[in-house]
Amino acid sequence: MEDLNLALLAKLGWQFCTNNDCLWVQMLKVKYCKLQHFFEVQSSSTDSWLWKRILKSKELLSKGMCMIVGDGTNIDIWKDPWVPFIPGFRPFPGGDHGLGSNLVSDLIIKPAWVWNSAKLHSFFYPLQVDGILKIQISPNQSLDRWAWIHNSNGVFSVKSAYLKDQEARFSYDGPLPKNVWKVLWNSHLHERYKVLIWKLCWDILPVRGVICRRFHIVDTSCPFCGANVESAKHLFMECKFSKLLWMGSRWSLRMDAFSHLSLMDWLYIIPINGSGLHLAKDDALHFLHFAAVLMDMVWFSRNKLVFDKVDTDPKELLLTIERLSLEHLKAKNGVSRPPDLHPLST
Ligand SMILES: [Zn+2]
Numbered sequence: 001m002e003d004l005n006l007a008l009l010a011k012l013g014w015q016f017c018t019n020n021d022c023l024w025v026q027m028l029k030v031k032y033c034k035l036q037h038f039f040e041v042q043s044s045s046t047d048s049w050l051w052k053r054i055l056k057s058k059e060l061l062s063k064g065m066c067m068i069v070g071d072g073t074n075i076d077i078w079k080d081p082w083v084p085f086i087p088g089f090r091p092f093p094g095g096d097h098g099l100g101s102n103l104v105s106d107l108i109i110k111p112a113w114v115w116n117s118a119k120l121h122s123f124f125y126p127l128q129v130d131g132i133l134k135i136q137i138s139p140n141q142s143l144d145r146w147a148w149i150h151n152s153n154g155v156f157s158v159k160s161a162y163l164k165d166q167e168a169r170f171s172y173d174g175p176l177p178k179n180v181w182k183v184l185w186n187s188h189l190h191e192r193y194k195v196l197i198w199k200l201c202w203d204i205l206p207v208r209g210v211i212c213r214r215f216h217i218v219d220t221s222c223p224f225c226g227a228n229v230e231s232a233k234h235l236f237m238e239c240k241f242s243k244l245l246w247m248g249s250r251w252s253l254r255m256d257a258f259s260h261l262s263l264m265d266w267l268y269i270i271p272i273n274g275s276g277l278h279l280a281k282d283d284a285l286h287f288l289h290f291a292a293v294l295m296d297m298v299w300f301s302r303n304k305l306v307f308d309k310v311d312t313d314p315k316e317l318l319l320t321i322e323r324l325s326l327e328h329l330k331a332k333n334g335v336s337r338p339p340d341l342h343p344l345s346t
Contacts, residue, residue, distance in 0.1 A: 005204060007162035010057040011195055012050075013038075014156040017065065018146045028054070037079040049215075060165050062088070064150045069135050072104030074144040077123075080104075084149055085131035091124050104144075107132075113139045158195050159185050184272055187285075190328065193292035196299065197272070201264055205232050205299070223305045233263040235298060242298050244314045245321065249290060251277065290325040297321050 016025050017038055032041060032051055039062065043055045066089045067075050067082040075082045081089030082104060107123075109116045115137065120129045147154035150164050184194060199205045208220045208230040222230040224241040236242050237255050246253040258266050270277060271291035279287055297320065301312035 005202070006057060006060055007158045007165060008195060008199060008204070009053050010060045010161045011156065011158050011191075013054050013057040013061045014065070014146075014148065016054055017061075018156075037076065039081070040079065060161055063164055064148050064156075064161065065089075066147055066149050068145050068147045068154070069104055069137055070142050070144040072106075072108055072137075072144060075104040076102055077104055077107070078102065083128070083131045083135065085134045086128055091128040091132065108137060111139065113137050155191070157191050158198065187288060188328075188331075189289065189292050193296055196296055197267060197292065200232050200236070200267060200295070203232060207232050207235055209234075223302055235302060236295050237263060237266060241301075241314060242294075245294055245298065245318050248315070248318045249294075249322075251287060251290075286325065286329050289328045290321065293321050293325045293328065297324075 015022065016028060019025050020029075028051060032047070039058060041055065043052055047055070062081065065081060066084045067080050069075060069082060077091070079090075083089055083091055107116050107119055108114070115133055115135075117129075117133075120132055124132065145154075148156035148160065150160040151157055184197060187194075189197075196205070203210065208217060208222075210232070211217055212220050212229075220229045222228055222234055222239055224235075224239050228234050228238070237258065243255045246255050258270070261269065271288050277284070277287065297317055301317060304310045304312060
């Protein structure tokens with residue numbers, strides 16, 4: 001359980017490092033990383049709950065996060081991991097400590113776009129120089145960017161982080177059967193939706209009913225309807241807001257019919273396995289995408305209401321969900337990459 005949580009937290013850490021457009025990332029960077037690099041920051045007792053947990057993921061992230069050199073102007077030679085061919089991906093000073101040079105671009109001779117071999121040998125030990133020389137550079141390369149080296153497409157995934165963390169002792173004993181996880185992970189859902197379903201299965205989505213188990217909070221009610229304790233089951237299966245969306249879908253689901261199921265049972269029988277609705281294969285795949293997008297949108301709308309005091313019209317939301325689920329379904333043969341921004345935040 002803790003290991004799974006760690007892989008999920010690493011997803012947040014990845015987003016923190018790679019997604020500067022995101023508001024929560026900008027806020028955290030201003031607050032905690034103004035003076036220090038993410039990989040250098042130490043946890044403090046006054047840190048926020050979220051930040052403490054993101055920092056916990058640093059160790060796991062450092063096992064696979066590495067910068068891909070473009071023009072080298074955004075990579076700190078000494079603080080960023082940028083040499084995938086050496087342990088830890090960070091070279092350490094071996095010669096004159098590279099005084100006065102802090103950016104990888106300082107190590108590149110332009111316009112020839114070749115490594116400055118003399119500088120490399122004066123800064124680093126020979127084995128590290130060998131590793132750096134394996135990195136290909138060219139004037140046509142794009143900007144420096146982060147990559148997760150355990151995925152061929154360079155994009156972080158919770159699955160690969162978890163496997164990396166577990167490596168030799170990977171065996172699954174979670175709330176859903178292993179074959180169901182396999183279906184989920186092998187599906188073409190965006191990573192964000194897989195992570196959301198995973199959180200729901202482990203009951204770690206921070207709804208008020210989960211938060212109040214650890215912290216004293218006065219209001220534990222559902223932000224949409226004001227009734228009940230806000231549990232994940234209530235939010236996604238029982239709340240009138242979600243019910244309208246399920247009912248308005250092309251499958252016209254009456255969620256009252258599933259009230260006897262736990263959220264986990266429902267996730268297994270309906271969206272993931274598809275057996276509960278007796279759908280044809282293609283339709284079951286469409287429904288899986290629809291259900292994932294719906295839950296993501298409900299969670300996003302809920303947060304907009306809680307944090308920004310902005311209401312969402314369920315009818316308009318339903319149109320967005322239908323459009324997005326179809327788009328994701330059509331793109332299922334393409335590269336699966338979570339959108340940088342939430343579709344409703346633009
Ligand atoms: Zn409600």
